[in-house]
Amino acid sequence: xxxxxxIQLPSLIIDDVLDFNLYLKSGSEYVLYRSSxxxxxxxxxxxxxxxxxxxxxxxxxxxxxxxxxxxxxxxNFLQDETIEENTKAAIVYDSVKxxxxxxxxxxxxxxxxxxxxxxxxxxxxxxxxxxxxITNLMDVMSFDYTTYxxxxxxxxxxxxxxxxxxxxxxQSLVELGTGALLHDIGKTKISNEILEKKTPxxxxxxxxxxxxxxxxxxxxxxxxxxxxQILIPVLQHHERNDGSGYPNxxxxxxxxxxxxxxxxADVFDAMTTNKIYRPAHNAFPALQEMFGEESHFxxxxxxxxxxxxxxxxxx
Numbered sequence: 001x002x003x004x005x006x007i008q009l010p011s012l013i014i015d016d017v018l019d020f021n022l023y024l025k026s027g028s029e030y031v032l033y034r035s036s037x038x039x040x041x042x043x044x045x046x047x048x049x050x051x052x053x054x055x056x057x058x059x060x061x062x063x064x065x066x067x068x069x070x071x072x073x074x075x076n077f078l079q080d081e082t083i084e085e086n087t088k089a090a091i092v093y094d095s096v097k098x099x100x101x102x103x104x105x106x107x108x109x110x111x112x113x114x115x116x117x118x119x120x121x122x123x124x125x126x127x128x129x130x131x132x133x134i135t136n137l138m139d140v141m142s143f144d145y146t147t148y149x150x151x152x153x154x155x156x157x158x159x160x161x162x163x164x165x166x167x168x169x170x171q172s173l174v175e176l177g178t179g180a181l182l183h184d185i186g187k188t189k190i191s192n193e194i195l196e197k198k199t200p201x202x203x204x205x206x207x208x209x210x211x212x213x214x215x216x217x218x219x220x221x222x223x224x225x226x227x228x229q230i231l232i233p234v235l236q237h238h239e240r241n242d243g244s245g246y247p248n249x250x251x252x253x254x255x256x257x258x259x260x261x262x263x264x265a266d267v268f269d270a271m272t273t274n275k276i277y278r279p280a281h282n283a284f285p286a287l288q289e290m291f292g293e294e295s296h297f298x299x300x301x302x303x304x305x306x307x308x309x310x311x312x313x314x315x
Contacts, residue, residue: 003059003060004023004025004030004057004058004059004060004163005057005058005059005060005063005066006055006056006057007055007056007057007058007066008054008055008056008087008090008091009045009048009049009053009054009055009056009085010077010080010083010084010087011042011053011070011077011091012045012056012087013040013076013077014040014042014044014045015039015040015041015042015072016039016040017036017037017038017039017040018034018035018040018068018069019062019065019068019069020036020058020059020062020063020065020066021034021035021058021059021062022034022040022056022057022058023056023057023058023059024053024056024057025055030057030059033056035279036062036065038257043170044092050239056207060179060182067095067098069121070091070094071095071098071099071115071118074091074092074119074122075122075125075159078092078122078125078126078129079129082099085131085132085133085136086136086139086140088136089126089133089136089137089140090140092119092122092123092126092137093137093140093141093152093156094117095119095122095311096116096120096122096123096152096155096181097148097149097152099112099115099119100116100148100151100152100181101148102115103115103116103182103185104147104185104188107185107219107220108220108222108223110116110223111225113220113225113226114225116178116181116182117164117174117178120155120174120177120178120181121170121174122157122211123137123155123156123177124159124173124174124175124177125168127159127160127163128170129255132175134160134308134311135238137156137160138156138160139306141153141156143272143273143274145222145270145273145275147184147187148197150269150273151171151180151181151182151183151184152181152186153264153265153269154180154181154183154262154265154269155177155178155180155181155272156175157264157265157268157269157305158176158179158180158233158258158261158262158265159173159176159177159178159180160204160288160299160308161261161264161265161301161304161308162176162177162258162261162306163260164304164305164307164308165304167300167310171197172229175227175229175230175258176224176233176258176261176262177238178230179229179230179232179234179258179259179262180231180233180258180261180262180265181229182216182220182226182230182234183216183233183234183237183262184210184212184216184218184268185219185234186211186213186214186215186216186217186219186234187212187216189212189215189219190208190209190212190215194208194209195209209213210238210246210247211236211247213234213235213236213238213246213247214235215226215246216234216235217231217235219235229258232256232257233244233258233261233262235247235259236248236250236255236256236263237258237259237262237266238257238263238266238299239254239255239263240263240295240296241255241260241295241297242295242296243298244295245263245296246297252298260297260298260301261301263297264290264297264298264301264305265305266304268283268286268305269285269299270288271286271290272286283309287306287309290302
């Protein structure tokens, strides 16, 4: 048991028996603080706070139990007014990241698909209930590109833009957010050798990459768990207003609103995160480049996306 993982005290609910051991760090040593067999009560939390101890550790063998605990109790965390908003945002982000990692390992798992939908609902709950939620979520977003973090970032940006555009119906936002979170699931069927290639792709590799929206759509449709409203952005997120996109070269009104939103979020996040073959763009140059190719995007959506990011910057 050599590996220990840092967790934050606010993520633990009081008067609850935890299913994992808690450790404190003393110098270079890890000391058992609370056994998984014992209740974690208000007196325990208060004592830690009095001693200004905010960092606890979970052993590697218990980490999956801790993540499961977080997912099961996430609504309770989000409703707890004693927890800082940026801490809530970090808990939400890490929870979704774990779920999407598991889903990409097994993309047709009914359990993992349902977990993803539940956590998207938690993101939306946070956006509706939190103070400056968009700011807090964007502050915890990772800008080092992985397929997992990209999927989460695109979901957060898509939900935020949908909300900014006046989509307030919770079900519609869940559909938008779930479609955004799953938009690149088709890449699970493409080798990492191609996905992580540092040199330019050849024609056959480009053709394969361009099949991932259809692959993802077909893969998820076969599960029978997801509505067409969720699946459409998976299929259409690379379609472009001028018909230059793929896989079906759709134009303007042929493209679903959710797909247009996810398409903008997808391009922006891809440009503003660090990749193997190039460093990230800053937000302003990325938006300039997107406006330079404005025929690709719905102009009203792109303008509102820029306004939304501007509001975040002012917070």
